[in-house]
Amino acid sequence: MKLYCLSSNIKVLKCYDSNLMIHFSFLKSVLLFNCCESCQYLIINNNHKINNISIIILTDMHISNLSGLVGLLSSLNLLGRIKSLHIYGPKDLANYLELNKKYSHTNFCYVIYIHILTPGLVISNHNYKIYSLGYNYEHNFLIIEKEKTGAFLASKALSNGLVPNSLYSRLKKGLIFLLPDGCLLSGNSFTCYNLHGSQVSFVSDRYYRRKNLETLSGSEAIFF
Structure with missing residues (x-):
């Protein structure tokens, strides 16, 4: 078979x-x-x-x-x-x-x-x-x-002011970043469901x- x-x-x-x-x-x-x-x-x-x-x-x-x-x-x-x-x-x-x-x-x-x-x-x-x-x-x-891993939503990242760079690959992995103003940037918000x-x-x-x-x-x- x-x-x-x-x-x-x-x-x-x-x-x-x-x-x-x-x-x-x-x-x-x-x-x-x-x-x-x-x-x-x-x-x-x-x-x-x-x-x-x-x-x-x-x-x-x-x-x-x-x-x-x-x-x-x-x-x-x-x-x-x-x-x-x-x-x-x-x-x-x-x-x-x-x-x-x-x-x-x-x-x-x-x-x-x-x-x-x-x-x-x-x-x-x-x-x-x-x-x-x-x-x-x-x-x-x-x-x-x-x-x-779900597909990365590049259009959503651009609409939030994130220009294409090495940060995209890290966000796709689901990493979370703390911005200088105290806001959290979660990779799960920019990717589809796994x-x-x-x-x-x-x-x-x-x-x-x-x-x-x-x-x-x-x-x-x-x-x-």
């Missing part, structure tokens, strides 16, 4: 069974949820480079979700990858990778950071946030784009839970 979110910065989402690939339009990197046995073929077949994968998130330790992980990591090593890779998963993930490296006599030339999934905020940067809703050994995820970013949910839990429905109800797209 392929989904284009034209009203947001989420360029394309592709879902295959329990695997989800997200490519943000403002980033070159690819975010991968789970890693099935044929994930490399699926990624390359959809005109993406596996070397662009920056984050891998495993919802659980089921074999269908991580059977292609070691092969993907080995392929990245053969490609001469240098940049680090972040992998998020359950607490047993580190032992799983160490045992695979030990018995296959494999080492990677790039740094792999292992993060243990816990309920709450998992990833936060300037472009998006990812939350984990964990139940026992399964995790559901909520991907939320950053809030979009727009909420897109919200996408990835649900691995197949059971009905009220908390899931309440949390994920505002999503534009929900993947099961």
Whole structure:
């Protein structure tokens, strides 16, 4: 399944069974949820480079979700990858990778950071946030784009005697200035309302839970 979110910065989402690939339009990197046995073929077949994968998130330790992980990591090593890779998963993930490296006599030339999934905020940067809703050994995820700043009302600023200068960019950020006469100049008065970013949910839990429905109800797209 392929989904284009034209009203947001989420360029394309592709879902295959329990695997989800997200490519943000403002980033070159690819975010991968789970890693099935044929994930490399699926990624390359959809005109993406596996070397662009920056984050891998495993919802659980089921074999269908991580059977292609070691092969993907080995392929990245053969490609001469240098940049680090972040992998998020359950607490047993580190032992799983160490045992695979030990018995296959494999080492990677790039740094792999292992993060243990816990309920709450998992990833936060300037472009998006990812939350984990964990139940026992399964995790559901909520991907939320950053809030979009409203358009700056230049005509309103000019009518108030503000000539175009560097002050415009600061007012657009919502900053407040105190003028010499004691008046306050608020940036929110010269901008439109901020727009909420897109919200996408990835649900691995197949059971009905009220908390899931309440949390994920505002999503534009929900993947099961």
